[in-house]
Amino acid sequence: MKAGIHPESYRPVAFRDMSNGDTFxxxxxxxxxxxxxxxxxxxxxxxxxxxxxxxPFYTGKQKLVDTAGRVDKFMNRYQKHLENKKK
Known part of the structure; x- marks a missing residue:
């Protein structure tokens, strides 16, 4: 490795997640x-x-953000499409 390019203040540091209190x-x-x-x-x-x-991505507790019922509108349209396809 090159000499003189690495930081001098490299030390252990505690990081605390303020949303759940975990510290690492x-x-x-x-x-x-x-x-x-x-x-x-x-x-x-x-x-x-x-x-x-x-x-949420790492904990698996992702929430689907539904803005003004857009997901419901999409599901209703898709359901109608599937019903028409079965006939």
Missing amino acids: ITRSTIATKETVEIDGVTYPLVKLEISSSSH
Whole structure:
């Protein structure tokens, strides 16, 4: 590896998902003013709005956003199409 191109402040950092409170520790160079103590060790803290532990895609709890009944309208049209095809 090339010398002198890697960051100097690469250290363990705690990331906390604010939507569900999960905290995970990984190495990062991110600058933060807040800290948190986990198991007697103080880590810099980064607050996240959403992470893989709360994101609907990863949790499997995706919601279908129905704007003004568009999904229902589509299903009604499709159902009519299927009924006409069976005849």
